[in-house]
Amino acid sequence: QKEVEQNSGPLSVPEGAIASLNCTYSDRVSQSFFWYRQYSGKSPELIMSIYSNGDKEDGRFTAQLNKASQYVSLLIRDSQPSDSATYLCAVYNAGNMLTFGGGTRLMVKP
Amino acid sequence: SQTIHQWPATLVQPVGSPLSLECTVEGTSNPNLYWYRQAAGRGLQLLFYSVGIGQISSEVPQNLSASRPQDRQFILSSKKLLLSDSGFYLCAWSASRGTEAFFGQGTRLTVV
Numbered sequence: 255q256k257e258v259e260q261n262s263g264p265l266s267v268p269e270g271a272i273a274s275l276n277c278t279y280s281d282r283v284s285q286s287f288f289w290y291r292q293y294s295g296k297s298p299e300l301i302m303s304i305y306s307n308g309d310k311e312d313g314r315f316t317a318q319l320n321k322a323s324q325y326v327s328l329l330i331r332d333s334q335p336s337d338s339a340t341y342l343c344a345v346y347n348a349g350n351m352l353t354f355g356g357g358t359r360l361m362v363k364p
Numbered sequence: 365s366q367t368i369h370q371w372p373a374t375l376v377q378p379v380g381s382p383l384s385l386e387c388t389v390e391g392t393s394n395p396n397l398y399w400y401r402q403a404a405g406r407g408l409q410l411l412f413y414s415v416g417i418g419q420i421s422s423e424v425p426q427n428l429s430a431s432r433p434q435d436r437q438f439i440l441s442s443k444k445l446l447l448s449d450s451g452f453y454l455c456a457w458s459a460s461r462g463t464e465a466f467f468g469q470g471t472r473l474t475v476v
Contacts, residue, residue, distance in 0.1 A: 295472075
């Protein structure tokens with residue numbers, strides 16, 4: 255079992271819709287969770303961090319964490335074509351290694 | 365503010381040649397430093413992790429090595445490159461364990 259798992263996609267949503275991206279992780283002691291956005295050919299950029307169960311909102315982005323289910327998600331409201339990118343979920347494991355999922359490719363169609 | 369520099373941006377190297385990629389961080393002290401590799405269309409694979417000068421944890425590679433000669437300098441090396449070493453190499457830093465990591469612009473390495 256991979257440490258951090260994401261559906262590779264592509265996830266296609268129309269402009270203005272809500273995009274929902276999901277991630278599961280295997281290490282129960284993980285405490286820190288992150289979402290990164292990566293445009294083609296570029297390095298990942300941090301969008302959200304979440305440390306506690308529940309929701310965390312920042313603009314059009316909402317991160318949701320459920321430690322009991324070992325599940326973290328990212329919602330993007332009012333999706334724009336510029337949101338089209340690969341979204342990477344990252345988790346610190348017990349060995350303090352920041353481990354990434356394979357990423358979900360999001361396509362927002364005008 | 366903190367910045368991370370990584371160079372070169374692109375590199376084409378023949379099989380069997382040596383490699384040295386450098387990463388430096390400015391504006392912070394004693395950062396945690398990471399080297400990742402990303403194959404085309406894939407996720408990030410952690411290669412090396414360092415919490416301090418001379419302290420390197422290796423996750424995967426046998427053909428690559430890393431060194432941290434100074435607090436804010438992290439170097440990725442190879443004595444002899446293989447075709448399978450091609451990829452996008454990313455350096456990242458974080459302030460401490462469990463905190464956000466920030467990436468450099470990456471080096472796209474093609475071994476021919």
